Amino acid sequence: MKKLINKPEDVVTEALQGIAAAHPDLVRVHTNPNFLVRADAPVQGKAALVSGGGSGHEPMHGGFVGMGMLDAACPGEVFTSPTPDQMLEATKAVNGGAGVVHIVKNYTGDVMNFDMAAEMARGEGIEVESVLVDDDVAVQDSLYTAGRRGVGTTVLMEKIAGAAAEERRALKEVAEIARHVNSNGRSMGMALTSCTVPAAGKPTFEIGDDEMEIGIGIHGEPGRQRMKLKPVHEIVEMMAVAVVEDIPYAKGDEVLAFVNGMGGTPLIELYVVYNEVNKFLEGRGVKITRNLIGSYITSLEMAGFSITLLKLDDELTKLWDAPVKTPALRWGV
Amino acid sequence: MKKLINKPEDVVTEALQGIAAAHPDLVRVHTNPNFLVRADAPVQGKAALVSGGGSGHEPMHGGFVGMGMLDAACPGEVFTSPTPDQMLEATKAVNGGAGVVHIVKNYTGDVMNFDMAAEMARGEGIEVESVLVDDDVAVQDSLYTAGRRGVGTTVLMEKIAGAAAEERRALKEVAEIARHVNSNGRSMGMALTSCTVPAAGKPTFEIGDDEMEIGIGIHGEPGRQRMKLKPVHEIVEMMAVAVVEDIPYAKGDEVLAFVNGMGGTPLIELYVVYNEVNKFLEGRGVKITRNLIGSYITSLEMAGFSITLLKLDDELTKLWDAPVKTPALRWGV
Amino acid sequence: MSVPYDQVVQFVRTFAKVVSENREYLTDLDSAIGDADHGINMDRGMSAALAKLDGVPEGDVGNLFKTVGMTLVSTVGGAGGPLYGTLFIQMGMAVAGKPELSSQDWAEALTKGLEGLVMRGKAEPGDKTMVDALTPARDALKEALEEGASFGDALRRSAAAAEEGMKGTIPLVARKGRASYLGERSAGHQDPGATSTYLLLKTAADTWADGDP
C-alpha cells in the first residue's frame, strides 16, 4: 500500500486537522465526534444543510462546507457512514432556528445512521427534513434491492440547495429544491483501477492491465460489469447512453454536465472525457449550459471517472450560479 | 497503459478541444499552432503574460489563463516544451501594446525554445521580458549543470505577476515582481509511483512496492534519491528541511504554503501532508498566512506531492489575494 | 442452568477478541461484494465496547448489552453500526434488570434482537444479510429448548444453524445492503455480516456451553 499517511487509523483525523489548519476562515472542525461546520455557524434564521458520509471521497463533503453550500459535514471512517452522534451534534451546532436538511446518499448504512440521528434531533425539538440522493443509473432500480446509490448528483444538490438556503428560503422549500435536483440528476461511473482502504492495506478488487469496471460506485465496490479497456469515446458513449436514456434527456434540454475524476485520474484525461461527453450530447441535441470538471467526489486513489447530467431549468441555473465560498468550490465572491 | 484516451497522439489536441468546449467564457483555443488565450485578448495597454511548457501538468498552464493570471498558454506535447512558433503566435495574439512577459521554467528545452520565440517576437517589434523559474531545491545548483528546475513556484508566479499586470503595472515592473516571486520561492517534490507518457506506453521508471523517489521533477524523471517508503511526517520533514534551509526561511517569516498533488494523489492525502507541513513550520516559528492545496502542477497520473514555500511580504500577499478568474483558480469574482 | 453475569461479560470480551482475530477475514469477505470495511468496522466497535466494560455497573445483563449496543451505534457507522447496535440494544431491553441469563432469557434476547434488526434493516431471510444467520440460530435455539435440550446443547445447535445460514448465503443474490448493487455478481460469495453474526453465536456457545454438556 502506497499512501502519504502516518498510520492507517489516523488518516481521517489527520486530514481533518489539515483542513482545520488550512481553512480557519471558512470552517471550524470539531473532533470527538468528528464534524465540520462553517465558520459563522449557526446562521440564525437560515435553514441549515448537513451532509455526511464515509471519508475517502474528498473534497466531498468537508470541502463543501461554507457560505452558499453546506453548514456542516460529518466524515465517517474511510468508506464507512458516520455515526448518529456525529450527525446529531452537527445538526445541533448549525441549527439556526429554521430547521435542518439532512442530505443522505442512499446507502443502507448512511440511511440508517441518518434516520437514527434525525429521530434524536427531532426528540430535541429540531425540525429535520431528510433528502435522499439516489442517482446512479448503474444500479438497476428495483423494489428488491437497496435502490440506487447516491453519487455525483450529491455535489450538485449540495451546491444548489445551499444557494436556496442562503436566500433564506424555508426549510421545506430547500428540501423540495434538493429533491428536485435529485429527480433531475443521473450519474454513472467507471474505474480503471481499484483503491485501497488504508486500514485494509490491499486493493479492494483485483483488475487486469487491460480491463475496466463499468458501473462502479464510490467505495471501491466492484461495478456491474467488467470488460476490456476501450477507447474513451466508446466508454463515454456506453455510459452517456445509460444516463441520458434514464430520464430521458431530450433534444433541446439544457443540462449541467459534471465530469468527475475518481481521485487518481489526472485533469488532462478529464478534459478528453469532457470533449467526448460534449460531442455525444451535441449529437443528441442536448445543450450543455453549465459544467463542472474535476475530482469532487472520489474513491481514494482510484483511477476512473463518472458522468453526471443534471437537467436545468432557470431556477436551478440561477442557484448554481449563486456565490459559493468553500474550500473546494468557490465563485462569485 | 491505462488511460482515458482515444489515441496517444491525440491526447493533447483532444484535451484542448475539451477545454475549448468547457470554458468559452474564459478562454479561446487556437490550434495549429496550439495555444490558448484569455477570451478578451488582447487587453489593450496591459502587459501580457505568456507561459507554456509540455502538456501533462494540467491544470498548468492552460487552466491558469484568464483574468488576473495568464494571457496565453502554449501547451507542448506531453512533457515536451512547445515550439517557438506556438510561443510567437501566442505572443502576437495577446500583445496589447504594452509588451509581453514570457514565464519560462528552467529546462534546457523550454529555455531554448522561448529564447528563439523571444528573438523572433522582438524582430517583429514586440517588447519581451523573459522570466525564469528555477525553484527546485532537489537540484544542487551548480555552474556545471542546467541549473535548478522550475516547478511549484511557477503557479504562484503566474498568479502574482498576473495580478500585477491586471493592475496595469508596466512590463518591467511585472517582470520584476515575477523575479521577486522566483527568488522568494522554493520547492521540492517526491513520487510514490511513476507515470506513463501516452506515446511511450509504459512507465518512465520502475519502482518497488515499498519504495519512493525523493527530489523528483514534474516529468517523471527519476529523482535524486530512492528510498524505502516512510511515514508521511518523516517525508515532509526531509523535504521541508531542504526547502526552508535553502533561503533560509526564518522565525517570524510569513509564507504561502503550497501543497501540490502530482496527479494521482487524492486530496485526503494532501490534507494529511498539509497537516504535517503546518506542524513543521510551526515548530520553526514560520507562519503560514496563505495556502494552496490541490493538484495544480502535475505529472500525468503520478502519485506524489511537492511542497512549495513562498516568503510573503505585503505586496505579494495583496497580489495573491487579488481577484482571479481562470478555469483552475478562481476567487474574488 | 443460567449464565452468571460475569460469564456474560466474558462473552462480550471473547466476541471482541474473535472479531479482532477475524478482522482481516471479514474485511476480505467485504472486499468481494462490498467496500472492504466490515472487519475494520466491527473491530473498532468491539474495541470501544471493551474499553467501556470496566465502567459498567455490575449485575444487570440488560444494561450490559445496551451499553455494548450504544457503543456500537456511536463508533461503528456504516450498516454494521445501526444493525449490531440495534441488535444489542434490543437484546438488552429484552433482559433488562436480569442479574443472570437463563436459556429462556437468551431465546427472548435473540428474538427481540432479531426483531429490532429487521425493523431497522428491513431485510428478509434470503436477502443475503446477517438475518440469514440470526434467524435460523434463533429458531434452532428455541426448537432445542422446546425439545428439552440443555442450554449448552441448545447453544451448540444454535451456532451450528448460524453456520449453516452463513454458508447458505454463498449462492444467494444480495437484495439488501451494498452487495445488492452487484446484482448477479454477488452470488458465489459469503456475506460478511452473516459471518460476523455466526461468530457471535459461536462465541456464545463456546463461552457458555462448556459447563453444560
Next chain:
Amino acid sequence: MSVPYDQVVQFVRTFAKVVSENREYLTDLDSAIGDADHGINMDRGMSAALAKLDGVPEGDVGNLFKTVGMTLVSTVGGAGGPLYGTLFIQMGMAVAGKPELSSQDWAEALTKGLEGLVMRGKAEPGDKTMVDALTPARDALKEALEEGASFGDALRRSAAAAEEGMKGTIPLVARKGRASYLGERSAGHQDPGATSTYLLLKTAADTWADGDP
C-alpha cells in the same frame, strides 16, 4: 566524389526511417535519465520533415537542410527541437546554394552545425550530450580527409567515431539537459541525444559510402 542532390534527399528520408525504427529505443534511453520522449519527439519531427520534402524545390542542398531544420524547430519542441533544428539550419547555411555535396562540403556542414549546436546549448564535450557524438564524428571526418581517405572511408570513420563517442557517454555524469538533475545517478546510461546523433552519422555513411569503398 560528390553526393548528388537526390542522394542527399535519400539521406534525409533514410534518417527519418531510422529514427522511426529507433523511436522506442531512443525513448527507452530517455526514460532512464530523462523524460521518455526523445524518440517520440525526433520521430514527430522527422515525419514532419518527410512530409515537407516533396514541396522543396530541387537542386539546393543548403535549402533542403534548412527546410529540415526549420521543420524540426517548429514540430519537435523540447531540447531536441532547437538543437537538431539549429544543427540542420547551420548545415544548410554552410552549403547554401550547392547542387551537390562534396566531402569538403560535408566537413564544413558538420563544423558549422556543431558550432550552432554549441552556441544554442552551451554544452562541452564530456557533458553527456549530442556534442559527445558529433564532435569526434566531425573530427574523424576531417582527419580522414586530411589523410587523403576517400569520402566513403571518411564517412565510415566518422560514423565509427560517433559510435565511440555515443558509447563514451555511458560512464559520464550529465552536466547539461534534463539528465543533469540526476547527478551521479545519470552515470551508467547512454545519452539518448548522442545516440540519435550517432544514427544520423551512421545514416550518412550507409547512404553515401556504398559507391565509394
